[in-house]
Amino acid sequence: MQRRDFLTASGALTMAWLVEACGSRGPEGADKLLKYAMRKNETLERGLFRHTSMDSPRSHWPNAGKALPQYYISDTVPVWDSAARGTWTLEVSGLVKKPLTLTLDMLQQLPRITQRVNHYCVEGWTAVETWTGCRMSEIARAAGVTPDAHYVDFQSFDNNYHESWDMDSAMHPQTLICYGLDGRMLEPGHGAPARLFSPVKLGYKNTKYLTKIVFMPKRNGGYWSDQGYEWYAGT
Amino acid sequence: MAADRHHWFVRLTHWVNAVALVIMIGSGLQIFNAYPMFARRGATFCCYPFAGNPIPHWATFGGWLAGARNWHFAMMWLFIVNGIAYMIFIYLHGEWRDLVPRRGDVRDSWEMVKFYLFIRGNHPRQGKHNALQKFTYFAIPILSALAVITGLAVWKPVSFALLTNAMGGYVYARYWHFLVMLSLVALSAIHIFMVLVVDPFSIRSIVTGGYNAERAPELRNGRPFYHLFKRTRRNTDAET
Numbered sequence A: 001m002q003r004r005d006f007l008t009a010s011g012a013l014t015m016a017w018l019v020e021a022c023g024s025r026g027p028e029g030a031d032k033l034l035k036y037a038m039r040k041n042e043t044l045e046r047g048l049f050r051h052t053s054m055d056s057p058r059s060h061w062p063n064a065g066k067a068l069p070q071y072y073i074s075d076t077v078p079v080w081d082s083a084a085r086g087t088w089t090l091e092v093s094g095l096v097k098k099p100l101t102l103t104l105d106m107l108q109q110l111p112r113i114t115q116r117v118n119h120y121c122v123e124g125w126t127a128v129e130t131w132t133g134c135r136m137s138e139i140a141r142a143a144g145v146t147p148d149a150h151y152v153d154f155q156s157f158d159n160n161y162h163e164s165w166d167m168d169s170a171m172h173p174q175t176l177i178c179y180g181l182d183g184r185m186l187e188p189g190h191g192a193p194a195r196l197f198s199p200v201k202l203g204y205k206n207t208k209y210l211t212k213i214v215f216m217p218k219r220n221g222g223y224w225s226d227q228g229y230e231w232y233a234g235t
Numbered sequence B: 001m002a003a004d005r006h007h008w009f010v011r012l013t014h015w016v017n018a019v020a021l022v023i024m025i026g027s028g029l030q031i032f033n034a035y036p037m038f039a040r041r042g043a044t045f046c047c048y049p050f051a052g053n054p055i056p057h058w059a060t061f062g063g064w065l066a067g068a069r070n071w072h073f074a075m076m077w078l079f080i081v082n083g084i085a086y087m088i089f090i091y092l093h094g095e096w097r098d099l100v101p102r103r104g105d106v107r108d109s110w111e112m113v114k115f116y117l118f119i120r121g122n123h124p125r126q127g128k129h130n131a132l133q134k135f136t137y138f139a140i141p142i143l144s145a146l147a148v149i150t151g152l153a154v155w156k157p158v159s160f161a162l163l164t165n166a167m168g169g170y171v172y173a174r175y176w177h178f179l180v181m182l183s184l185v186a187l188s189a190i191h192i193f194m195v196l197v198v199d200p201f202s203i204r205s206i207v208t209g210g211y212n213a214e215r216a217p218e219l220r221n222g223r224p225f226y227h228l229f230k231r232t233r234r235n236t237d238a239e240t
Helices: A003-021 A028-048 A104-109 A136-143 B008-032 B065-093 B105-116 B131-155 B161-166 B170-197 B200-207
Strands: A089-094 A100-103 A113-120 A126-135 A151-156 A162-166 A176-181 A195-197 A210-216
Touching: A003 B008, A028 B065, A089 A136, A100 A104, A100 A136, A104 A126, A104 A176, A113 A176, A126 A136, A136 A176, A136 A210, B008 B065, B008 B170, B008 B200, B065 B131, B105 B131, B131 B161, B131 B170, B161 B170, B170 B200
Parallel strands: A089 A210
Antiparallel strands: A089 A100, A113 A126, A126 A176, A151 A162, A151 A210, A176 A195
């Protein structure tokens, strides 16, 4: 085959592939390459991560209020049923010196932070909200996390929804365990009694309806991460 | 054998860029369709008349939100590395001289417009490219760099908070990213249209490198569609 024919043929094949690709998911064989890029991106993103990089919406941006979507995995809004399941508690366990079982009251006794931050959704929207809670790093300190803990899993009572995080992001000063939104106690639609919220991760990493915080040596994926969304999902 | 009109490295990076750009745009539009508007929740947005209308399926790539994101965040490296390699090459090898607009090119591009509109009879004199082409080919790397910078601001709005804030926040960074994409689409569409209707003979030059200088638009007074309905005639009166 002549060089010219080869080039023409490969050009035609490329164009045909592009036309064929319209509206498609792309070739199956590319999955490995995409996963490789995702891992490399994670390494880069972790390298860029700083506890001093803070999210700060401008003061004239209005809070979303009722316009903040309420997402959950169950068929109906998950509500903690105290009559059937007893008092809600937040269990802190795994690689810790002192496992904790925190009630909502105990959680509110911890140093209280109120912050106005952006919510970055994977879909491309953002919403400014004022969240109240305590720093995740405070809970880690109270539980005495051991040095071999590199990941944290945040588990919920919403159909076993969970997402695991890298330690660095979990310890960011803007990563809170929240029980208040816009000056009121959290409502069921937004993850009551308590949820994880941080602007340093996309929305889906921020587990609502929190019941367990488990410190781990290895990551264990998450509800959306296991379905093909990035596990790191850092902003 | 005559020298290639385009060096093999330029031809290679041109087509790699074409593939990378198409995938970046398709996957970007698929991502956009997850929230086909710009307004922050609980706020309004001034400047997008098609809010809420998804991009047609045929223009998207990646199949679903996560698939498109994974393609977008993988292909961006090919787009960036290929673009940088091209820029380094044309700097070191000298091709930039044919692409950087000179002082007279503003007037010359007006002359080209007049020529295309039949106000001027003869094709203006040109080097490798006419003045309109030079502005276009000069703008593409600039727009590509803007696409990357606005893209970084959307990808990492907290890590690159300074950058995102400089663009007016996440909502506007996303909007600028979209507008830069639209300008790249517009210039690419004009580029492809003009290649097909003015100088289809140049397609060979970006594939194999070969080019018949006798068929250059300057010599046959090539206007859009001109060669399709009129026999080529040598432009002997190029001085006027």
